[in-house]
Amino acid sequence: MDSNNKSAQTTPVSAQAHVGDRIDVCVDAMGGDDAPSVVLEAIRQLCASTSDLDQQIKITLTGSAHDIEPIAARYPERVSAVPTTQVITMDEHPAHAVKQKRDSSIVVGCKLLSDGRADAFFSAGSTGAVMTAATLQIGRIRGIKRPAIATVIPALAGPVVLLDVGANADVEPEYLLQFAKMGSIYAHKVLAVAQPRIGLLNVGSEPSKGSRLVQAAYALIEQEVAGFIGNVEGNDIFSGRVDVIVADGFTGNIALKAMEGTVGTLFSELKRVFMSSPTNKLAAALIKRDLAVLKDHLDIEVIGGAPLLGLRHAVVIGHGSSSAFAILNGIRQTARASLSRLPQLIEEALFV
Amino acid sequence: MDSNNKSAQTTPVSAQAHVGDRIDVCVDAMGGDDAPSVVLEAIRQLCASTSDLDQQIKITLTGSAHDIEPIAARYPERVSAVPTTQVITMDEHPAHAVKQKRDSSIVVGCKLLSDGRADAFFSAGSTGAVMTAATLQIGRIRGIKRPAIATVIPALAGPVVLLDVGANADVEPEYLLQFAKMGSIYAHKVLAVAQPRIGLLNVGSEPSKGSRLVQAAYALIEQEVAGFIGNVEGNDIFSGRVDVIVADGFTGNIALKAMEGTVGTLFSELKRVFMSSPTNKLAAALIKRDLAVLKDHLDIEVIGGAPLLGLRHAVVIGHGSSSAFAILNGIRQTARASLSRLPQLIEEALFV
Missing domain, CATH: 3.40.50.10750 (Isocitrate/Isopropylmalate dehydrogenase-like)
Incomplete structure (x- = not known):
């Protein structure tokens, strides 16, 4: 983390590499349908984890003081709280909301990165609002025409x-x-x-x-x-x-949505077929476990979220419906993107 | 069928309505991965059917004399043969092939419509070639900018x-x-x-x-x-x-392809899961019939084919992998489109 980096728009990204360092991921505590409870649960699991990656991750939470200060007090070595007073909801117009809600968990979270107070950002909030705030606050990698959501x-x-x-x-x-x-x-x-x-x-x-x-x-x-x-x-x-x-x-x-809709329709239809008679229920009982494995294979939650590519820091957006497990995976994914110096590598690739 | 219609490009479509008439569907005997055998089988089933719609349908086949003349001889009241000497394959460039293979089953089939010798056309051959030949030979409805594949x-x-x-x-x-x-x-x-x-x-x-x-x-x-x-x-x-x-x-x-790919992947994975252990095989045996119903529900074959909309006659394109059953359904769909005066209704709707 480079606390002198006040000129994020002009300094080459490569000046900010921190391989092997502790990685500071800012997490939007208010993002997602079941926020903040699932976010706080994900942070608790992260702090209890003994994996190498998880122990490298330090968390800065943005969100209401009431929700985030207790967990920061409980894990003072791992979690910091930056209280904010506003929340951008899923149904707000992204550009308007980002402009008006300057003290929202999303806008403040992105600003922490440009201020050098965090390395990467994760939110399961409004995709449009994160995209807009991140582009404005963090800025694009030099030479990148448009960031993309992957x-x-x-x-x-x-x-x-x-x-x-x-x-x-x-x-x-x-x-x-x-x-x-x-x-x-x-x-x-x-x-x-x-x-x-x-x-x-x-x-x-x-x-x-x-x-x-x-x-x-x-x-x-x-x-x-x-x-x-x-x-x-x-x-x-x-x-x-x-x-x-x-x-x-x-x-x-x-x-993407055509595929998601098809997977959803097929699994709900399968469930209906399996529940439609005593014989089918018996078949369901026999095969349930293996079908659950297949469903997990196709479950977006295991992966975590959608990275925004082309910005000067790693930013990942989680599904609005994320569980604590999905959010934890999203935070790990954000940390991996930052640790792998993704923005720096993208900048280098543009100028080969 | 209007045998005087030599000026397809300028006469209003509405002059050609034939509600309640016998409907003459031209069928490309050479179109599809398993042509001509599946096409000929579909024609045999159609001629044997006692349904009102099926009995209204008269067939003109285009294709190799060797393949189509025997069936025309067998059902002289229902089937005519127009022998052609060329076939456009799936991997040919559509525009080139249509230009060069003037005696192909697709080009001749479309020409029969503009000559007033058939009312509608069905092919399970190359989509691009049918689209090109139909647009050139049959022509667009007055006012239509571009035909569409539905x-x-x-x-x-x-x-x-x-x-x-x-x-x-x-x-x-x-x-x-x-x-x-x-x-x-x-x-x-x-x-x-x-x-x-x-x-x-x-x-x-x-x-x-x-x-x-x-x-x-x-x-x-x-x-x-x-x-x-x-x-x-x-x-x-x-x-x-x-x-x-x-x-x-x-x-x-x-x-469309994303959905088809997803359905295909899911059913092949389900099959793999069902075959992966003796217990799962038992479950499969119990539920097989109901799953087949679900699969049929999602099976494109039941519907038949893709109508080309915006042309002066009804044209329907079947899947390359069509079975005889799919081709029969495609022919019925073509007949229904023509009987319902689809081109005329589209023309009228444009000038409301």
């Missing part, structure tokens, strides 16, 4: 990074090129994929397929990104033949 | 029409308005949805969400399309709250 899809053959899933509805080919580079670095450094295979989400495999946008992006990515395997289609997300899928934020968001 | 998703709460799923990667707001109108008419007239609810595929519910394209389209559709319920998201496709979902062909295609 998501890690727990495909059976291994995690797949899909980006952008919502930050940028209208993009240029060069943005997609940058998304490809950022996604590749994320897969390699945070998810430990040895040689990430990068695909461009499109409607067919040939380079001539798709919109003018993706045709132009194809040419750029092919030239500059190692591991580019060409176009992939909507059904490749679970196919295991690609590790990073590049899309504009409009298409990526719709593909 | 697909009927067998959601549990009822069929959902998603369009465009691949004809137009780059679109204008006005195209999306026309897709909304065409999809609504299709749902009402062919799928018998009393008052179709139309949604615009987007990344959030507010009108201000999404790309510049969908924001502009929202305003147009809201003004002109009855039953518009606003934006819907990727996870609404199975939600039952919308009957017609409007998208550009790039987004629609990717959403």
Whole structure:
């Protein structure tokens, strides 16, 4: 943590590397449907954990004094409290809310990073508000046109990074090129994929397929990104033949929600079938445990959250419906992104 | 069938209505992975059927003389053969193939419609080739900017029409308005949805969400399309709250394939779990029948194929992997579209 860093917008990111250090993750105590209780429970579990990574993590909580001061008092070595008086809700307009609620847990949390008082930020609050506040307060990596929201899809053959899933509805080919580079670095450094295979989400495999946008992006990515395997289609997300899928934020968001909706529908229908007769209930009892394993495999919670890529510090957004377990995983993911010097590596990759 | 219609490009579509008539469906005998055998089997089943709709249908087959002449000889009252010498394969470039293979089953089939020798066309061959040949030979309905490929998703709460799923990667707001109108008419007239609810595929519910394209389209559709319920998201496709979902062909295609890939992955994983131990095999035996019902519910084959909307005649494209059952359903769907005067109704709707 570099407490002299008041000029976050101009200093090269690489000046802020802290490999092997204790990592200070700022956590929004008010973010998520079941906040603050699930957030506080996640912090308790973190402080009780004996794993190497968990013990490296120091927490700064933003949120109401009433909620966060007791836990900071209980774990004075591990947890600090920065009380805030406002909360941005899920249904507020992100840009307006960030502008007006300057003392909200999200805005203050992001400001702690630019002030050098924390290394990374995790929130299960409003995606739009975190995106807006982080971009304003933390700033983009030099050369990055647009930050992207990535998501890690727990495909059976291994995690797949899909980006952008919502930050940028209208993009240029060069943005997609940058998304490809950022996604590749994320897969390699945070998810430990040895040689990430990068695909461009499109409607067919040939380079001539798709919109003018993706045709132009194809040419750029092919030239500059190692591991580019060409176009992939909507059904490749679970196919295991690609590790990073590049899309504009409009298409990526719709593909992600189409998959989530399909998984949700199928499991709720399966449950209905299993409960629909005594015979089926018996079958359910026999197979329940193995089906739960399959469901866990496809459960977004295990992974934790969506990293924002392209910012000068590691920022991860958790699902609004996160449990304490999901939030704990999200905090770990945030710490790993920061420890792996993700922003610095992205900056370096842009200037190869 | 109007045998005097030599000027398909200029005559209003409404001159060609044939409600209650016998309907002549031209079928591409060479289209599909298992053609011609599955196509011929579908025709045999159709000729043996005693249902009112099936008995109304007369078939004209295009394809190799060797394959189609025997069945035409067997059912002389019901089946005619128009021998062709070329086949467009799935991996050919559609526009090139249509230009070069003038005596292919697809090009000749489409030409039969413009010559007034058939009312409607069904093929399980190359989507791109059928789209290109149909647009060139049959022509667009007056006022239609771009034809769209629709697909009927067998959601549990009822069929959902998603369009465009691949004809137009780059679109204008006005195209999306026309897709909304065409999809609504299709749902009402062919799928018998009393008052179709139309949604615009987007990344959030507010009108201000999404790309510049969908924001502009929202305003147009809201003004002109009855039953518009606003934006819907990727996870609404199975939600039952919308009957017609409007998208550009790039987004629609990717959403559709993402869902297909997810359903496929889940059922193959379920199968693996069910086969993985003697206990699980017992559970599978108990529940097999009910799961098959669920799988059938989600099986695209039951519906048949993807209608091309905006052309002067009914054209439906079947899946390449179609079985005889799927092809038979596709032929029925083609006949229903033509009997319901779909092209005429679309033309009328454009000039309200």
